[in-house]
Amino acid sequence: MPDDIRRALIASLFGTLPIFAGGVVNSIMVAAIIAGRMATPVFLGWLAVEVAICALRLVVLLTCFRNAARGRPTPTDVYLLLGVCWAGSVGFGAFISLLSGDWVIATLACMSAAAMVGGVCFRNFGAPRLAAAMIVLSLGPTCLAAPFTGEWIMVATFVQIPFYLVSMRMAAYKLNGLLVTTMRAQAENQHLARHDALTGLPNRVGLMHAIEERADRRVALLYLDLDGFKAVNDGHGHAAGDRLLTCAADRLRTLLRSGDFAARIGGDEFVVVARGVDRRQASSFGERLIQEIGQPYDLGQGLVVRVGVSVGVALAPDHGEDVPDLLDVADTALYLAKTAGKSRCVVAEAPAQAAGVV
Template identity: 60%
Template sequence: MRNDPRVFSLPRWRPIRWLTDAGPDVPQEIRAALIRSLYGTLPIFAGGVLNTLAVSTLVAYRMPRPEFLLWCALEYTICLARFVVLIVAQRAAGERRRTPTDLYILLGLAWAGSVGYGTFISLVSGDWVVATLACLSAAAMVGGISFRNFGAPRLAGAMIVLTLGSCCLAAPFTGEPLLLITFLQIPFYLASMSVAGFRLNKMLIATMRAERESAFRAMHDSHTGLRNRAGLAEVIAVRSHGLAALLYLDLDGFKAVNDTHGHGIGDRLLQAVADRLRAGTRAGDVVARLGGDEFVIVTDLLAPAALTAFSATLMGEISAPYDLGLEHPVTIGVSIGIALAPEHGTDLDSLLGAADAALYEAKALGKSRVTLAAPRKVA
């Protein structure tokens, strides 16, 4: 599910939100993935739909009474509506537009209710063939509901009640006292499936949290929370065909602070620098830490004057004193080398190489300076 680029909208209607609620403190990304799982795929959808359409059609053919013809018409109408909404939702999700999630879930409930209605009228019809077909269809549908919708256990429970609850309602009208046992069977079945659904949902969320945290650690620096080299490479790869600037920052005076006051103070200083870089960059900028006291910023600012002004602002922010709990505030500086894409390359190594050369020049000129990489030589 994590590799599916489509984004399905979260429900907006309060009852639907309650039915699909993933629980407290669940990240938005995981909530979206759980909603995506409720849509399933066209083959899964077709399997369930063909079952109920075939059964309702055969039953209506065997017993062409108004109530069975109504059931058949309901099945075709609801399934067609669900198919259309599913196609619309999948296209909208692929284009990152709002999807009709509330309507899709509401139609799913209507489908379960239609199957329940068919089961009721089949049981009270007195025709054991019709009753058997309807009950087998309902049982098959409940199996699919339980398997596919454990991402929303309340929704699964509601659909099971709508589908099999009719067995309890029909039992007193069948003339078979033995069927009254359904008043025990169905509630116990619903309870057991609900418990299983909530447990599976809990396990699924825990697994998705672990995957999310693992992916974050793979792409981010554990100390500052900024992107690491792998995360930076991912950003550069995405922007490889666009225009961007890479600023390579190296702190001036950090080693002296670290050697004098210890690694604990040095780590706190790095975290403080990272916080200032986050605050000093724009929404579309990307900040990364390569290790030690080296940081990188990727920005779409390209004009030399704009880059110089941006760098000067960053240098001013980083050079301001840091209160790290020592007797006196700590002050450091920063030198910056700048490379441009695609002028100096489109991959991370090329851009870092050009920016590092510019950074070396800035250091040689007396530190706390900014230097733009020289144009690449054409062979």
């Protein structure tokens, strides 16, 4: 399973505070009512354990929310373990209530445990094994108590409860499968919408999205155009042209630093966005791209071709913040690079300077 989907499934287990509060209020209220009716050490101890577990779950949940908002690690394992403990506490309450011989509290405790099962299944179907464990711990103890109630009819729970547990477990896995399938399809559609099908690089939409979400305001946008690509494409066929574009994209990836990215925005045009570089560094990077991408390409079947690359550079925020503005400035610089003899890098002048390039 892809990491992004796994992270989303884990995040879904936390739910929201209102959902959390509903389950906590119900279980504590039931435990308090029963402990008030049966004020024995075992029931009072159960109430104390229930309150302690729910309080710890609230503290851990708030910690997870706070850490996630700050981009810090969350105590997810502790939160899930406390969820399992909570289910065990609910099941224990049903167990001792059935053994008490008081059918009022037994009914109340078992109704609470049964009501919890539905919520556990549909709230935790992102992790079906967790849901199954919580269902077994919350409702399974009623089967263990049945032989000791003195009522032979309770033996029916040995058929009823396991059947119910299996059904809810299957429902959790089914919902999980549907959710994962939907998330995979959504992720694939988003990838296709933002990436070039031939090279796998981001397309124009992906480029705009990446620049808009950048953390570093100072970036250089390098607009690349392959010199001589049309001759290869026309002289050796579109298949050779596609292989050349794929090879150029692969070579481009190897030249990127951490945090940089490249995109293909159409035909033989590529864009590289380099973060945290100044005018001189952008020019130096452009020259390196010209040198490396201009090396010969072995396209197979004995076909070796060589193309050049012209580069126009725009700087953010000097030449603007928006992608269209940066592309326009870089495109103008690229035109000047081509008219100056191709296989050149031209950095657009700062707006405060006279019109032209350096």
